[in-house]
Amino acid sequence: MNKYSVHIHGWLLLLPAAALLALFTHFPAVATLYHSFFSNPRKGREAAWVGLENYRVMIDDPVFWQSFANNLWFALGTIPLSIALALLMAVWVNGRIAGKAFLRIAFFTPTVLPMIAVANIWLFFYTPQYGLLEQLTSLAGLPSHNWLGSRDTALACLVVVTIWKEAGFFMIFYLAALQGMSPNLAEAAAIEGAGRWYFFRRVTFPLLMPTTLFVLVNAVINSFRLVDHIVVMTRGGPDNVTSLLLYYIYDVGFKFWDLAYASALTMVLLALLGLLAIGQFVFLDKRTHYQ
Amino acid sequence: MLGKRVTQCFVAVLAALALGSAQAQTEISFYYPVAVGGPITKIIDGYAADFEKDNPGIKVKPIYSGTYQESIVKALTAHKSGTPPVTSVLLSTDMYTLIDEDAIVAFDDVATSAEDKAWIKSFYPAFMANSQTGGKTWGIPFQRSTIVLYWNKELFKEAGLDPNRAPANWKEMLEYAQKLTKRDASGNTVQWGVQVPSSGFPYWLFQGFTTTNGVELMNATGTETHYDHPAVIEALQFWVDLSRKDKVMAPGVIEWGTTPKDFFEKKAAMIWTTTGNLTNVKNNAKFDFGVAMLPANKRRGSPTGGGNFSIYKKSTPAQQQAALKFIKWVTSPERAAQWGMDTGYVAVRPDAWETPKMKDYVKGFPVAAVARDQLQYSVAELSTHENQRVTKVLNDGLQAALTGAKTPEQAMKDAQREAERILRPYKK
Amino acid sequence: MNAAYRHDGYAHALETLGAWVLALLWIAPLIYAFWTAFHPPEFSTRFALSAPLTLVNFVNAWNAAPFARYFVNTIALVTMVLVGQLVICTLAAYAFARFAFFGRDLMFMLVLVQLMIMPDVMIVENYRTMNALGILDSIPAIGLPYIASAFGIFLLRQTFKTIPKELDEAARVEGASALQVLWKVYVPLARPTYLAYALVSVSYHWNNFLWPIIVTNSVSSRPLTVGLQIFSSTDQGIDWSIITAATLMTSAPLLLGFLLFQRQFVQSFMRAGIR
Numbered sequence: 001m002n003k004y005s006v007h008i009h010g011w012l013l014l015l016p017a018a019a020l021l022a023l024f025t026h027f028p029a030v031a032t033l034y035h036s037f038f039s040n041p042r043k044g045r046e047a048a049w050v051g052l053e054n055y056r057v058m059i060d061d062p063v064f065w066q067s068f069a070n071n072l073w074f075a076l077g078t079i080p081l082s083i084a085l086a087l088l089m090a091v092w093v094n095g096r097i098a099g100k101a102f103l104r105i106a107f108f109t110p111t112v113l114p115m116i117a118v119a120n121i122w123l124f125f126y127t128p129q130y131g132l133l134e135q136l137t138s139l140a141g142l143p144s145h146n147w148l149g150s151r152d153t154a155l156a157c158l159v160v161v162t163i164w165k166e167a168g169f170f171m172i173f174y175l176a177a178l179q180g181m182s183p184n185l186a187e188a189a190a191i192e193g194a195g196r197w198y199f200f201r202r203v204t205f206p207l208l209m210p211t212t213l214f215v216l217v218n219a220v221i222n223s224f225r226l227v228d229h230i231v232v233m234t235r236g237g238p239d240n241v242t243s244l245l246l247y248y249i250y251d252v253g254f255k256f257w258d259l260a261y262a263s264a265l266t267m268v269l270l271a272l273l274g275l276l277a278i279g280q281f282v283f284l285d286k287r288t289h290y291q
Numbered sequence: 292m293l294g295k296r297v298t299q300c301f302v303a304v305l306a307a308l309a310l311g312s313a314q315a316q317t318e319i320s321f322y323y324p325v326a327v328g329g330p331i332t333k334i335i336d337g338y339a340a341d342f343e344k345d346n347p348g349i350k351v352k353p354i355y356s357g358t359y360q361e362s363i364v365k366a367l368t369a370h371k372s373g374t375p376p377v378t379s380v381l382l383s384t385d386m387y388t389l390i391d392e393d394a395i396v397a398f399d400d401v402a403t404s405a406e407d408k409a410w411i412k413s414f415y416p417a418f419m420a421n422s423q424t425g426g427k428t429w430g431i432p433f434q435r436s437t438i439v440l441y442w443n444k445e446l447f448k449e450a451g452l453d454p455n456r457a458p459a460n461w462k463e464m465l466e467y468a469q470k471l472t473k474r475d476a477s478g479n480t481v482q483w484g485v486q487v488p489s490s491g492f493p494y495w496l497f498q499g500f501t502t503t504n505g506v507e508l509m510n511a512t513g514t515e516t517h518y519d520h521p522a523v524i525e526a527l528q529f530w531v532d533l534s535r536k537d538k539v540m541a542p543g544v545i546e547w548g549t550t551p552k553d554f555f556e557k558k559a560a561m562i563w564t565t566t567g568n569l570t571n572v573k574n575n576a577k578f579d580f581g582v583a584m585l586p587a588n589k590r591r592g593s594p595t596g597g598g599n600f601s602i603y604k605k606s607t608p609a610q611q612q613a614a615l616k617f618i619k620w621v622t623s624p625e626r627a628a629q630w631g632m633d634t635g636y637v638a639v640r641p642d643a644w645e646t647p648k649m650k651d652y653v654k655g656f657p658v659a660a661v662a663r664d665q666l667q668y669s670v671a672e673l674s675t676h677e678n679q680r681v682t683k684v685l686n687d688g689l690q691a692a693l694t695g696a697k698t699p700e701q702a703m704k705d706a707q708r709e710a711e712r713i714l715r716p717y718k719k
Numbered sequence: 720m721n722a723a724y725r726h727d728g729y730a731h732a733l734e735t736l737g738a739w740v741l742a743l744l745w746i747a748p749l750i751y752a753f754w755t756a757f758h759p760p761e762f763s764t765r766f767a768l769s770a771p772l773t774l775v776n777f778v779n780a781w782n783a784a785p786f787a788r789y790f791v792n793t794i795a796l797v798t799m800v801l802v803g804q805l806v807i808c809t810l811a812a813y814a815f816a817r818f819a820f821f822g823r824d825l826m827f828m829l830v831l832v833q834l835m836i837m838p839d840v841m842i843v844e845n846y847r848t849m850n851a852l853g854i855l856d857s858i859p860a861i862g863l864p865y866i867a868s869a870f871g872i873f874l875l876r877q878t879f880k881t882i883p884k885e886l887d888e889a890a891r892v893e894g895a896s897a898l899q900v901l902w903k904v905y906v907p908l909a910r911p912t913y914l915a916y917a918l919v920s921v922s923y924h925w926n927n928f929l930w931p932i933i934v935t936n937s938v939s940s941r942p943l944t945v946g947l948q949i950f951s952s953t954d955q956g957i958d959w960s961i962i963t964a965a966t967l968m969t970s971a972p973l974l975l976g977f978l979l980f981q982r983q984f985v986q987s988f989m990r991a992g993i994r
Contacts, residue, residue, distance in 0.1 A: 009897050010820025017811035018826065020867035025833045028844035035844070042391065063687070085741075092738040099739070105981060106742035109749055112973040114926040117947045117966035121748045124959055127549050128541055129481075129558045130764045132751065143479045149490070149543030151694045164745065176988035217834065225839045228928045232948075235491055238544035239690035246840060246929075253843045254364050254933055255679045257392075262843045269840055277835040281828075325784070325949045333782065354937050355784070357949060365936045372850050548957040556764060568956070575760060 029270055036264040040257070047260065054264035064265065066240045067248040070155060074244055075223035077159035078166065083215055085167040087208070090174030091200075104175075107168040115165060119232035122161050123148070126233075148234055154242045161229050166222060170215045177211040178204075213283070220276055224269060245269050317613040318350045319606075322379035324362035324598065325355050334633060342620050349613045359598065363388065370394040370605065377606040378614040380598040383421035384674035384682075386429050387513045391676055395601045397427040401611050410619060414640050420671035422599055424512060430599030431618055432639040434630070436565045437593045437662050437669055438499045440464075440586065441572055444579040446471055446482070446560040457561075457583030461503070461529060464561070464586040468539035471560035484539035486559035487530065488547040493689040494673050494682050495596055496563055499585045500526035502592030502670050508685075513675040514717045518685060518707035519700075522589075527699035531692050544690050551575070565596060566662040569635035573656070582658035584665040591668040597636065628652075637662045675710075676717040684709040756964040763959040776964035780950075783961065785938050786968070789946040796858050796931075796942055797924050801917055803866035811867070812875030813901050817887065830869050838864035842933055849934055856936045865924065871916055878912040879905050911990035918977075918984055925973055943969045 036054050041047040058064050093104045110118070125132040126147040134144055147153050181204070189199045205212075227247040230236060236243035236251065243251075246269065253262030323335055332355055339351040356362040359382045369375045370392060381389070389395045398411060414422075414432050422430035444454035450470040458464035468484025475481050487496050494508075501508055506522035509515060517523060533540040541559075551568055553559045555575050563585065572580060585593045600618045602611050620626070624642045628649040631638035638644060644653070644663060653660045675681045688706035691697040697705070755763045756777065762770040780786075814820065815827055838845060841864070849860045882905060890900045906913075928944040935941045947969060950962045977984065
């Protein structure tokens, strides 16, 4: 191979992917910024440069701030719990446990079911008085509660649905990692008399770190991306307590047809994801596993 | 004026030529939102096929565009990208949005003959309130509804009430509801007296309170809202009190989608919902039920709701004429009657109720006529410029009050301030 | 957890119980779907053993929307996306793994950007793009933004890097071109990764909802998920019997696929080294 062919080959191979990524990821990111400085075209009025006007509107927009705060709570609720549950599930189905095959299937099923449809089933679970949850709580003698219709429980209900949907998917990654681990380690540790929890904390968990990071990236993205269940279950209500950023962008962009303001909102989401990405790259760089 | 007349004649001649000219096919794409359950698409497909049989030059292509909400999105999307449908059924409240986007034509400009003009006048005036503005007709009523009260006769009997008499006014509804609310030994409610859903589009149900309280939520040109009118606040106070003070309605925001089921499960003795649910309730309620007009306060009343036909500006004159022909065909008295019987929507014109088939139907199932009788008291559904935004502001305020985050007064004042801000560009 | 730690007696029993409770919770929606779909509507909220079985919900669901067409669309979409992803990501991953070309690290960072900024959050701008390209309301419009997948490139690059360079060099000595080496050496050895990735991709796009609903208008391009949505927002409220029947109907291919291949599925994840 001559001196240049490695460059030419490399670039040629990369070209199709690079072109598509540029068209659907990098260009839109820049274009979003550009469009966020314009007004929304209406009948007889072309889009005009308005500078930071859309951002000024945003700062005064209580629904935006609420969606922003909701999204942070949503992330805080879904990320740690879904990862912890995924790990627990993986450890269970990796060991010797009765009905392992069934457990695996049960944990993973939510991944293959369409959210748009199962959200309706969850709606039944949460229905006051005769919903599944209420049938159970009333057996325990607890008072009835309007789960999705109250400010204090609506978002938590959606967090539960999200964890249910995600955990099994993340479990697969942990399970694959656990199965790749040498059983000798555990045997050696057992002979040394190390306790099971001690072994998990000092050996298994550190070895799973790359998986945890990978799953974490996915969980973070999902917490800003999943809105299907909101469309079905609450439409952002009651009074916006379940409105997430992407859902609000969808509302503004495709219901109010204010694409300019939607662009400004998208910028906030992009900036947020960008910050998280930088944080993770810095973190990932310390991990040689990916290099 | 004369110039316009001439153009119209010219257009009509052109259209006639286009239609007549040996099998020149005119295709009309037709956006139809599936808003009711059941094999509704079969009925619409059937209409298209029958119409094509009667009119060989025209092809009707129904496009099932999803929910109302989505369909307006789709129609505007398509309009902006240059290929709108020729006709569509969309929420009547989307009228201003469609006008502001310059997407549709007024029927007066397409339906120009004397016969056409008479046809436009043949619908219930209550339905035309949401179809006309600025002296022009922008929509033709098709699947229209109002809110009515359904009550469970068995539960009425158990509570010692006359099973054949619905509450006539607010006060009675509250009294009945108090008798109908049942609690178990530990104080948990097992059956609510009354249920007015508040998820998704609470503004519509709220109009059931404001209208009967003698106040309208907006002006006739869609540029002003009256959210903070004292009578509006009073109406909201009554609604909020039903759950928070009188404890005869479940607290918090009540899901629209589960309300009929709550009724079937006897968890709610009286419910407010659309007349479009009549067929559903008839098929699924395992008890004797009644249907009544909404209880009055200062007056009777209910908002209308549902979908209108419109014709799109970017279509060719020939397509517009073909669409008009289809709309006239599908809203003929016999078909309007059949459509009402099949779906539970209110047949949109008085003469549909005079057809023999409809008369038989009403004789066997008298509650079907309740919605019709309520029409004389009905008002237009909330609809303004920037409709989605202006109604969302109200929805948020209503849910804030119902969940106890704001007082009714605060919620409505905030909503009004936001609505004024949004509507400022439309005030002249 | 491991063979060495399996005799914990009491604690083990407790854990087994915990696992089963969790599993039942996790599968409850599916069990509910089966119950409700096969029984008349009045049994959708109460669970009596005497309830008669019926298939009428499936008939109603099938008739409520043009599901046959939606199935065709979804299959076309999933196939298009998957084939596109496999080809394009393979080429790019190969470049990153084995060619020290100018600007490689920068380009890799640029690719990874998409890991965070997924097409799902670019709905507004991608909608404009599709409009400008004139392909709104088409199956390619749904799939295109996802084809150059950072996840796929990343995954395949990891796998390709684990393949010994000696194999590559041996093939080169025999005169194989870069693409031939890719096809003959790398692709076969990366099969588990392909399988794992394919399953993730298929289940993702089979169930994707928000973007398809934005970018499509008509029956000829809409996927199953959009068809499912009509059941959730009707004037008449929710009919769980029909929804559950439609859910089972539309996810049956994925569910069956997973049930049949779940062992291979986990193994391929393991061998793919996704961790």
